[in-house]
Amino acid sequence: MKEKFLEKIKYEYNYSDLTIKGYDYEITKFLEFLENNNFDYKKVDSNIIRKYLKYLDEQKYKKNSISKNLSALRSYYKFLNEEKIILNNPFKIISNPKKDKKLPDFLNYEEINKIFDAIDISTPLGLRNRCIIEILYDTGVRVNELVNLKMKDIDFANKTINIYGKGKKERIVYYGDYLKEILNKYINDSRKILLDKKNSEYLILNNNGEKITTRGVEYVVDKIVNESCIKHKISPHVLRHTFATHMLNGGSDIKTIQQLLGHESLSTTGIYTHITNDVLRSEYLKNHPRSKMN
Secondary structure, three states: OHHHHHHHHHHOOOOOHHHHHHHHHHHHHHHHHHHHOOOOHHHOOHHHHHHHHHHHHHOOOOHHHHHHHHHHHHHHHHHHHHOOOOOOOHHHHOOOOOOOOOOOOOOOHHHHHHHHHOOOOOOHHHHHHHHHHHHHHHHOOOHHHHHOOEHHHEEOOOOEEEEEOHHHOEEEEEOOHHHHHHHHHHHHHHHHHHHOOOOOOEOOEOOOOOEOOHHHHHHHHHHHHHHHOOOOOOOHHHHHHHHHHHHHHOOOOHHHHHHHHOOOOHHHHOHHHHHHHHHHHHHHHHHOOOOOOO
16 A cells, blocks of 8 residues: 555656655665564554654654654555545654754855856756756746746746646746746757757756756755855755745845745745744844943
């Protein structure tokens, strides 16, 4: 049944390959625990779940990892319930532990400019790479949403893009003049060269004229970051965090950020206010004449 569940979240809910791999890992870990302790996966109750959580704690699992595990199992057992394999979802009444607070990484304005400056747009792949970075930073989309962008999703007249996110939820993101210019150059020049008389409905292509993969985008970002001489590691998701942080620093309200990022819960977006508060505090201490005594 696990394979059927994984197929469902891939094809019906449009989950990314990375998310599906994570669900597979978490569910397999629980099923192995059941097997090792002679428990039937169809007869799981709160006592068994407590024993499992104790086992995870003994294995020194962090709260965030336990929460991730419980979320995957809650979805899996909801599926088993819908398929009439079990009568009730035992994970429905189990709460996730409070997560350890970890502020997301983001780039400051100087660093993001270094990244843009490091891209040579005189080549077809260079122009494509600039387009990738511009989209990630200008719109805050997830890397999986980027690779699945199709030409028909873009409204060039209104500078908007239709995004189909987790669970096939649709939202609209906006872009400005910088991305408009790069997008037009990429589509009219580089993309045609990469296609080499082939056809593709996808916006971002690899050097074979096919849809780029998430790993391909990660490789592009790694390459550009190395060339920009920025010392710390940066992933495509860091550009999403940077988008949100810079929007807040620029005066945008948290509700707007939530909608643009496609977050279901406002509390998920709230993490960025901690970053903004840190920036404000730093600026105050640095610039206010009475912030510290001489």
